[in-house]
Amino acid sequence: MGMTITEKILAKAAGREKVSPGENIWMNVDVLMTHDVCGPPTIGIWKREFGESAKIWDKEKFVIFPDHYIFTQNSHANRNVEILREFAKEYQIDNYYDVGTERYKGVCHLALAEEGYNVPGRVLFGTDSHTCTSGAFGMFATGVGNTDAAFILGTGRIWEKVPESLKFTFNGTLPPYLTAKDLILQILGDITTDGATYRAMEFDGEAVFDLSMNERMTLTNMAIEAGGMNGIIKADQKTIDYVRERTQSPYEIFESDNDAEYLNKYEYDVSKLEPIVAKPHSPDNRDIVRNVAGTKLTKCYIGSCTGGKLSDFQFAAPIIFGAEVKVPTFVVPASTEVAKQLEIETYKGISLKEIFENAGCMIGQSSCAACLGGPDDTFGRAQDKDIVISTTNRNFPGRMGSKQSEVYLASPLTVAASAINGFITDPRDYI
Amino acid sequence: MESRITGKAYVLGNNIDTDQIIPAEHLVYSLSDEEESKKYGHFALSSVPVNEAGLPNGGIPFIEGENWQAEYRIIIGGSNFGCGSSREHAPFALQKAGVKAIVAESYARIFYRNSVDGGFLIPYESTQKLNNVIKTGDEVEIDLENNSITNLTDGKEYQLKELGEVLPIVEAGGVFNYARASGMIS
Ligand code: SF4
Numbered sequence: 001m002g003m004t005i006t007e008k009i010l011a012k013a014a015g016r017e018k019v020s021p022g023e024n025i026w027m028n029v030d031v032l033m034t035h036d037v038c039g040p041p042t043i044g045i046w047k048r049e050f051g052e053s054a055k056i057w058d059k060e061k062f063v064i065f066p067d068h069y070i071f072t073q074n075s076h077a078n079r080n081v082e083i084l085r086e087f088a089k090e091y092q093i094d095n096y097y098d099v100g101t102e103r104y105k106g107v108c109h110l111a112l113a114e115e116g117y118n119v120p121g122r123v124l125f126g127t128d129s130h131t132c133t134s135g136a137f138g139m140f141a142t143g144v145g146n147t148d149a150a151f152i153l154g155t156g157r158i159w160e161k162v163p164e165s166l167k168f169t170f171n172g173t174l175p176p177y178l179t180a181k182d183l184i185l186q187i188l189g190d191i192t193t194d195g196a197t198y199r200a201m202e203f204d205g206e207a208v209f210d211l212s213m214n215e216r217m218t219l220t221n222m223a224i225e226a227g228g229m230n231g232i233i234k235a236d237q238k239t240i241d242y243v244r245e246r247t248q249s250p251y252e253i254f255e256s257d258n259d260a261e262y263l264n265k266y267e268y269d270v271s272k273l274e275p276i277v278a279k280p281h282s283p284d285n286r287d288i289v290r291n292v293a294g295t296k297l298t299k300c301y302i303g304s305c306t307g308g309k310l311s312d313f314q315f316a317a318p319i320i321f322g323a324e325v326k327v328p329t330f331v332v333p334a335s336t337e338v339a340k341q342l343e344i345e346t347y348k349g350i351s352l353k354e355i356f357e358n359a360g361c362m363i364g365q366s367s368c369a370a371c372l373g374g375p376d377d378t379f380g381r382a383q384d385k386d387i388v389i390s391t392t393n394r395n396f397p398g399r400m401g402s403k404q405s406e407v408y409l410a411s412p413l414t415v416a417a418s419a420i421n422g423f424i425t426d427p428r429d430y431i
Numbered sequence: 432m433e434s435r436i437t438g439k440a441y442v443l444g445n446n447i448d449t450d451q452i453i454p455a456e457h458l459v460y461s462l463s464d465e466e467e468s469k470k471y472g473h474f475a476l477s478s479v480p481v482n483e484a485g486l487p488n489g490g491i492p493f494i495e496g497e498n499w500q501a502e503y504r505i506i507i508g509g510s511n512f513g514c515g516s517s518r519e520h521a522p523f524a525l526q527k528a529g530v531k532a533i534v535a536e537s538y539a540r541i542f543y544r545n546s547v548d549g550g551f552l553i554p555y556e557s558t559q560k561l562n563n564v565i566k567t568g569d570e571v572e573i574d575l576e577n578n579s580i581t582n583l584t585d586g587k588e589y590q591l592k593e594l595g596e597v598l599p600i601v602e603a604g605g606v607f608n609y610a611r612a613s614g615m616i617s
Pocket of ligand 1: 068107108109128130303304305306367368371372393
């Protein structure tokens, strides 16, 4: 019996020939990532457990991105960043990307890709559930809590249960009115928010390999919304090109054997799919956009590790071009690199940034911003009974701020079309 | 590890995500400062929609007024308990509020790991749906040796799934104690 790509990477990390789903294995970690919300408690546990002489197992492999609660007056939130800063100084952590410096990056999952930490064949653990995003690079990436992270920080090792794998194949050519966000929302509606719990989600098919690295990250990013341990896409030439622009680190390409075992396989013909939304209050509350078209909105939001990448703004800009948004529309480039690209990339000779500004969008600073609500003064936060359409990944009650608010999740195309009308709009009306 | 956990049950529905367990805006407090960390107990389960808070009827706040501890020791949940963000603040907040164990049909992976590896509370899986037969406020007892839960108000007993491979970590009180006991770290 063959092995899946996930099993092969885990076997390598455990120093074994073969692993099987259900087995608990101890494995070596290649990269550990943390941020301002979970970094301070992780460091606290690490110091408590390893004592005064606590040592970081490998400084090169430990990365810290402050990104969650950054541009706020909240003193507790600012204290968290202060703790990270002090820690990075005391332990001389080179891979610390401090706020207020040239090095500041923004949202960790995109930053990992941009800074060359995502390399095929690697094992990445992060104190954030969307760490699964990095699986777009043909590597094993998953989220853990602070205790597990503290354990890794001191030992470079952790236990994990080898997951069963699910395979999602997208055949055909993606029509211009669909994006990776529609594909993953389609899956979520099919398998629900616990359909992949403790499982690997492998994405395959020509429509997947046609996607840019940015779009592939949208697919793997939301594996966790189905409960998935990891999402994964085999590395190809696009992956290698992206990685080589950023790092010379050696990579190893794994792929699933033909006779690998899957718990379930799903196949889609992308030409038959429609633009999708997830209605309040769950990412699996799927509907087609046409069915909710006309729903009045009070806010639109384009941002986060799911929907704040350059590709997302490239989708949104042509629709917004020359129009005016009818409701407050918040644009948050996930990383500072994306923010710079918004000034450089153009559509019909005008920079994307100008297109959004001219349409009346508000552009925020790179960070997680209102994707997870955050302190009261967070940019774009849902207030009172706001009805929001957003390119983010979660719409649980209160996720974007107010508990009374209602959030629809959709592709950047759908959000852009909705923004210029003030109500939910099918992007096909503009494409 | 004690062999029995007894106390009042607080009953919840499916898909209780970590934002409902501890809303994101409260993640800024220190977890190690004794006084400040009480806030986690105070805000535990504060974002559960009112009609789902304390089933079957809802409308029962988990924490009363300004308290930071609940009168409940055991949470009865449905499926996919603890889904959403990876915050370890979630099992911590429940532990702080006085919860010793959860009995749910299934768990999200990260919440489950956090509960076990951090030694915060015991995440038991039930073998049947329990949130429609146990009511908020019922006095219940978990028997850890026989993997069962009894509703003391009506005497009915239900089987729980064995903890299996994570049992030694639960017994040790978390992954660090476990690793120390097995000589993996000093
Ligand atoms: S952008 Fe949202 S989902 Fe992504 S890391 Fe930040 S808070 Fe999490």
